[in-house]
Amino acid sequence: MSPMKNEAVADLVSNTLEELLDQVRGDRSGELADYIPQLAQVDPEGLALSVVSSTGRIYAVGDHDQHFTLQSASKPFVYALALSQRGPDVVHERVGYEPSGEPFNAISLDAEGRPANPMINAGAIVTSSLIEGATPDARFEAIRHCVSAFAGRELELDEAVYASETATGHRNRALANLALAAGTLDRTVIDATDVYFRQCSLKVTATDLAVMGATLSNNGVNPLTGVQVMTPEVVRRTLAIMLSCGMYNYSGYWMNDVGLPAKSGVGGGIVAVSPGKFGVGTYSPRLDPSGSSVRGVAALRLMSNQLGLHLLNHPSEAAASFNADDSSFDNLILRMRGELDFACVERIVHELSEHGDTIKSVHMDLGESTAVVPTARGMLKDLQEVLAHEDIPITIDDPRDFIETEPHLKAPEPHVADAHAPLPENQ
Numbered sequence: 001m002s003p004m005k006n007e008a009v010a011d012l013v014s015n016t017l018e019e020l021l022d023q024v025r026g027d028r029s030g031e032l033a034d035y036i037p038q039l040a041q042v043d044p045e046g047l048a049l050s051v052v053s054s055t056g057r058i059y060a061v062g063d064h065d066q067h068f069t070l071q072s073a074s075k076p077f078v079y080a081l082a083l084s085q086r087g088p089d090v091v092h093e094r095v096g097y098e099p100s101g102e103p104f105n106a107i108s109l110d111a112e113g114r115p116a117n118p119m120i121n122a123g124a125i126v127t128s129s130l131i132e133g134a135t136p137d138a139r140f141e142a143i144r145h146c147v148s149a150f151a152g153r154e155l156e157l158d159e160a161v162y163a164s165e166t167a168t169g170h171r172n173r174a175l176a177n178l179a180l181a182a183g184t185l186d187r188t189v190i191d192a193t194d195v196y197f198r199q200c201s202l203k204v205t206a207t208d209l210a211v212m213g214a215t216l217s218n219n220g221v222n223p224l225t226g227v228q229v230m231t232p233e234v235v236r237r238t239l240a241i242m243l244s245c246g247m248y249n250y251s252g253y254w255m256n257d258v259g260l261p262a263k264s265g266v267g268g269g270i271v272a273v274s275p276g277k278f279g280v281g282t283y284s285p286r287l288d289p290s291g292s293s294v295r296g297v298a299a300l301r302l303m304s305n306q307l308g309l310h311l312l313n314h315p316s317e318a319a320a321s322f323n324a325d326d327s328s329f330d331n332l333i334l335r336m337r338g339e340l341d342f343a344c345v346e347r348i349v350h351e352l353s354e355h356g357d358t359i360k361s362v363h364m365d366l367g368e369s370t371a372v373v374p375t376a377r378g379m380l381k382d383l384q385e386v387l388a389h390e391d392i393p394i395t396i397d398d399p400r401d402f403i404e405t406e407p408h409l410k411a412p413e414p415h416v417a418d419a420h421a422p423l424p425e426n427q
């Protein structure tokens with residue numbers, strides 16, 4: 001394929017995203033967040049949609065380089081850091097797992113004094129207080145470092161938003177006081193909320209959010225930098241909380257309607273994840289009454305419906321698919337795509353066993369695979385041995401060494417598909 005055609009193919013994706021944004025552009029409903037005065041200063045028209053694949057391809061349309069503050073979209077990433085430092089038992093002694101069905105800033109503590117979940121303010125303040133570090137500065141630096149690793153670049157603090165939030169964050173300090181009184185907060189209220197306000201005031205773009213989401217979609221490996229930011233287990237737990245609690249008192253509806261792990265913030269951003277496939281970042285600062293971006297929610301609803309992304313869309317289909325190029329099964333060529341899971345390898349094994357008599361050779365191409373889950377990896381190794389034993393030659397094209405190396409530890413080569421949207425060095 002000539003480079004000309006290649007670009008045209010890449011544009012097909014960006015054009016689809018542009019068309020999606022066009023469908024929501026005209027919606028001017030909602031209000032800018034004004035309880036943090038600085039947030040009311042932004043241009044209400046900003047609108048962006050970025051998608052980053054688990055293999056590191058970037059597609060970004062609209063105002064994708066416009067900065068805004070992370071706000072509550074910081075919560076899943078700080079939760080992931082707390083889980084990785086303290087483990088789920090310690091974290092969940094202090095904060096629950098359950099959707100609260102209440103607004104983000106609700107006074108929400110259960111009978112044991114725990115906030116309902118880490119995605120509402122009370123729970124996020126407690127989660128953030130669990131981050132290791134002797135001082136608030138050290139704890140914030142640990143958070144900034146971690147969120148930057150998710151984004152693949154150094155994120156900076158928006159000093160004006162931080163100051164504005166500190167000056168007006170009485171309700172958050174009240175929530176921290178209640179957690180302190182209930183014995184769920186080990187820091188002082190001022191220290192705990194100071195770190196929380198700073199994590200909320202980190203500056204990002206829609207593309208940063210998409211890269212952060214892509215890191216979650218890629219089992220914790222940032223697909224642009226290759227850095228393993230979190231373990232697959234922490235990622236799974238984080239995605240579960242995002243799916244059940246990420247959209248505040250809209251979470252149940254979101255689960256039904258969109259069906260993707262996501263987190264919104266009152267800065268106008270939403271990060272969403274299609275596990276094993278891609279991360280999505282949206283930006284549009286007018287908010288609905290639950291505190292989520294009106295046009296961001298609308299864009300993600302469209303994406304989910306039009307691109308068929310709801311997690312429960314195809315419960316009976318394996319996440320990965322394979323094509324057999326040779327229908328005679330003589331010299332079988334298997335091309336794998338996506339995450340190679342148990343179900344996919346089971347299908348391969350089944351096909352091979354059905355046509356075992358006629359197969360003369362097998363070629364397996366993992367070039368488009370994004371991951372091989374541990375069980376599937378073991379099964380593929382076994383399959384190699386069995387075929388060798390049967391004198392059936394098997395060749396495996398495995399450019400990322402999924403089969404030979406520990407699963408999830410290898411990152412795919414970055415590939416920037418949209419020349420207009422390179423990952424900025426310093427936005």
Ligand code: GLU
Nearest residue numbers: 071072104200265266291
């Ligand atoms: N910093 C905001 C607050 O605590 C975050 C709220 C949000 O984004 O939902 O009020």
